Structure formats: structure tokens, C-alpha cells
Amino acid sequence: MTEMTKSRAETTPLRVAAPPPLVALVTALSGRLGGVELVELPDVAGRRAALVRGEVDVAAHSYLELGQEPTGERIDGVELVAVPKRGSPELPPAVWPAAWGLEPLALEVATGVAKDVRRRIAKLDHRPTRLIAGAERAVLAGFAGEATRVAARAALEDGLLFVTATVYGEDGAAVRTASHAAYPEDSADPAAELAARVVAELRA
Numbered sequence: 001m002t003e004m005t006k007s008r009a010e011t012t013p014l015r016v017a018a019p020p021p022l023v024a025l026v027t028a029l030s031g032r033l034g035g036v037e038l039v040e041l042p043d044v045a046g047r048r049a050a051l052v053r054g055e056v057d058v059a060a061h062s063y064l065e066l067g068q069e070p071t072g073e074r075i076d077g078v079e080l081v082a083v084p085k086r087g088s089p090e091l092p093p094a095v096w097p098a099a100w101g102l103e104p105l106a107l108e109v110a111t112g113v114a115k116d117v118r119r120r121i122a123k124l125d126h127r128p129t130r131l132i133a134g135a136e137r138a139v140l141a142g143f144a145g146e147a148t149r150v151a152a153r154a155a156l157e158d159g160l161l162f163v164t165a166t167v168y169g170e171d172g173a174a175v176r177t178a179s180h181a182a183y184p185e186d187s188a189d190p191a192a193e194l195a196a197r198v199v200a201e202l203r204a
Contacts, residue, residue: 013037014117017047018060025105026060029084033120051110052077057117059108063133066106081118082107083133085126104133128156131184131191135163138195150202154191159183163194167202178202 013035018026019042030036039056041047044066047059059078083104107121132154139152149168154161164179178201184190 011035014058014120015039015056016058016060017041017050017056019043019047019062019065022060022062022105029124032124048076048078048108051108054110057109057113058121061106061108063104063106063137066137077111078108079111080106081109081121082123082125083130084124085129104129106133131161132156134191135161135195138192139163139165139198142195142199152195152198154194156184161190161194163191163198165198165202176202 011034014033014037016026016033016036017039020040023038023040026036026038039050041050044059044061047056047061050056051059063083083106086104107124109118109121135154136152140150143150149170150165151168152163152165154163156162160181161184162179162181164177166177167175169175178198180194180197180201182190182194187193
């Protein structure tokens, strides 16, 4: 690819499918993505289907939407490529819709997407935010399909990834809490590993 062709490819607006509550977030990233064309699709399945059909280049979800589904990097022909940093210059706290709390943004592409599209999205990835959000989701996924009331919170402090979760009773009172920590560099998938430990302890 020549420099001229590469420059044109990286400044062509990306077609991004997003739910209405995330439009402001995606728009805030427009500059770093070289421009975006928004397609509003309300549900995760619809956005992913549009990706696979090639109707859009990127699907934007909140982690709140992804909920308790498996936390693997690839699912249903799409791949999670980037989780932008919360509170960054592109995504200041005031921009995040109050209804979505502090949930981060997940950006997915089709597994066979063009390299230049993947590269543009991947440069937005923020590993700490991805680790934290991934750990919280992995705990919830450990209770998928159950009526268990559980809340999870992860944090990075002094180089350690901490994951804490609490199971609540029907009256709203905490029944059991588990917490584990590890250095991310000591594991190939620290978020999943710590979440598994937390879930195992809560089930013991």
C-alpha cells in the first residue's frame, strides 16, 4: 500500500453501529478514528449481524450490554479489538451517559476485517481499562443463567489487578465476599484467571 493509499484508507470514515445511548461516546472518538458514520442499532445481536454482513466496519457496545455472555476475544464471527480508556481526553467523564454508569466501551470488528480498519480501532485500546472490565464481566459470566445476585468490582493498584465480588441474599444483605489479586504479567489471561478464583471461592 502506497503512502497516499494508506493515508486515504486511514481517513475514510468508519461505519460504526451503536445504540442511541453510546452515540456521544462514538462521536467523541471520531477524530482518532479518522471520522465515523454512525448507524444506530439498538441491540448487540443486530450490531454483530451487521458486522458479519459487512454493512458496518465496527460495532460499539457498552460492557453493561454484554453482561454475562462469555468473555472470550472472539464470538459469533466478531472480535473484540479495543476498549478505550475511561476518562481520557477523547472520553471525558462528563460525556459518559449517566444511564450507563461508568461502563466502558467495547469496540468489535468482524474477524476478517481489513487490516487498516483493525489498526485504526486497535490504537484506541487501553489495557488497564480492558483488564478491569474483562475481570468484572468474567465474574458475572461465572454465574450466567443463574438467579444468583452478584456484584463484581476490579481495580489496578500498585501493579496488581484486584477482583472482588459479593453474593447477595434475597433481602439485599451481603452473604459472601471473595477477593483475589495478581500481577497481570504473571498470567496469559489474568482477568479470566482471577475471576475464576473469585467465583470458585464464592461457590465453595
